[in-house]
Amino acid sequence: MSDLTIGSMTDDPTESVRLDPRRFNRHTFWCGQSGSGKTYALGIVLEQLLLHTELPMLILDPNADFVRLAEARSGAPAAHAEHIAQSDIRVFRSGHGEGQKVHARYVDLSPAAKAAVLQIDPITDAEEYNVLLHWDAGAADFDADEMLREFRASGDPARVRLANRMENLQVLEWDLWSRGAGSVVDVIDERPAATILDLGGFDHPAEPKVAALAVLEQLWARRESRRPLLIVIDEAHNICSPEPRTAVERALTEQLVQIAAEGRKFGLWLLLSTQRPTKIHPNVLSQCDNLGLMRVNAPRDIAELADVFGFVGEDDIRRAQGFAQGQALFAGGFIAQPTFVQMGERVTEEAGGDVVVPLRTDPV
Incomplete structure (x- = not known):
């Protein structure tokens, strides 16, 4: 078993920071406002899980940020690139582009x-x-x-x-329906190293949520098999709102509350990534024992984090207001003590980098 090297200490760049992969058998909350480097940093952790564990992952990916997780970045360590290339990573796309489709029955x-x-x-x-x-x-x-x-x-x-x-x-x-053919549920049941569902290309706004509901319902229905799975939900506020409005949103939130409360003993572990803790249902947030915190400025969010994650000092959490891009606080079961980290380099390609402002090559 190898620990997961995610970066270095912010006050000592020569000292590496590692997470205990065994403690991903608890729910994890990953938080950071836009521009904090949250998605890039999450990719580092997912890569490390691929490299050093046999824990299967399901990634619900609303912005297609992780669809290139099987592609090693130029300059990545050769051994890591080879391992990633040989890993069983399945990517399913929504919308009208090429590739295998996100289908459910x-x-x-x-x-x-x-x-x-x-x-x-x-x-x-x-x-x-x-x-x-x-x-x-x-x-x-x-x-x-x-x-x-x-x-x-x-x-x-x-x-x-x-x-x-x-x-x-x-x-x-809806494009979501397989119309009697295969379903992504069948693939997830095979437990590939990673199954990535790009949910951002559907035409109807309810389709991504129904896709998530179809998958989570089946995972819960088959929970007695006790086959471990890390369920990674990026932009989790879209799926786990504290105030669900539609019947689909209510059903989805209720299913996640149930998994958060009871899923750990069945090997169904959540990793929820979002911009603000107040945008996640409190009955799910309160079940998280691991915290990955990047820059967060809003006083209300700082207070909420300090209240929910009582095992972290409030002063430590407040330091998140001054984090530079790529800096994070890790605390909980997967690290010995609250630790401030400068995140490292990705092994794989990031699919969802920011769009840059086009500049003139001949300024006036």
């Missing part, structure tokens, strides 16, 4: 999740919900057009209303 969703997607309330829309509850369709033979025809031909008013709802909302036309 509508029929695999729980009845409650199906209803959330269709904006069906179990009380207000009791008859339509009941149709969904008793509707049985196999993944292999599912055909959306045939289903709509059968519902309308049945003469059952509830089935007709459900068919109209599906058609009016155009839910069955």
Whole structure:
């Protein structure tokens, strides 16, 4: 077992800082405002996990920041580059570009999740919900057009209303659905070294959240297998809001709260990355035992972090207000004591670097 070298001490660049990989069997909170170097630094930790552990990772990637995790950077150590190249890293893309697609099966969703997607309330829309509850369709033979025809031909008013709802909302036309074919859930179940789901290219704003819900539901349903998985959620505020507004957001938040509270004993461990702690549901944030903190300026956020992560001194947390880009505080189970770090260099290519301002080559 090797510790994960992530950088050097801020007050002694000659001394390396290492994390204990065994302690990623606890939930981790990763925080830093825009421009702090949060995504680049997170990539360093994920690379180190690939290089020094056999812990499979699922990365929910809303901005396609990690889709090049399998590509070694020019100048990276040869041994590291070779290991990364040989690792089983699967990348699934959303949108209309090339590559394997993020696909899920509508029929695999729980009845409650199906209803959330269709904006069906179990009380207000009791008859339509009941149709969904008793509707049985196999993944292999599912055909959306045939289903709509059968519902309308049945003469059952509830089935007709459900068919109209599906058609009016155009839910069955989403690019997310595999329409009976393979699902990313099947791939994740194989436990590759890393499975990266680029969720940023879907046309409908609900599709990324439904994709995450489909995956998390199936992981929870299969939790008794106790097969370890680190679930990395970048820009986690999009998936784990403290104030979910839609039925899909509520279902997604409830599933994450359950995983945060009970998932550790089943080997389902979270790594949540976001800009502000106040944008994450408190019942998830409070379950995190590891902290990676980069620059955060807002006094409210500093106070929240000090309150939730009581094992870190408030003065240490306040130092985050003055961090330069790439500086971080690490604390919790994966490091012996709270430590201030200058993050190191990436091994792989960063896919989501900032867009630069174009300058004139012939200034006036």
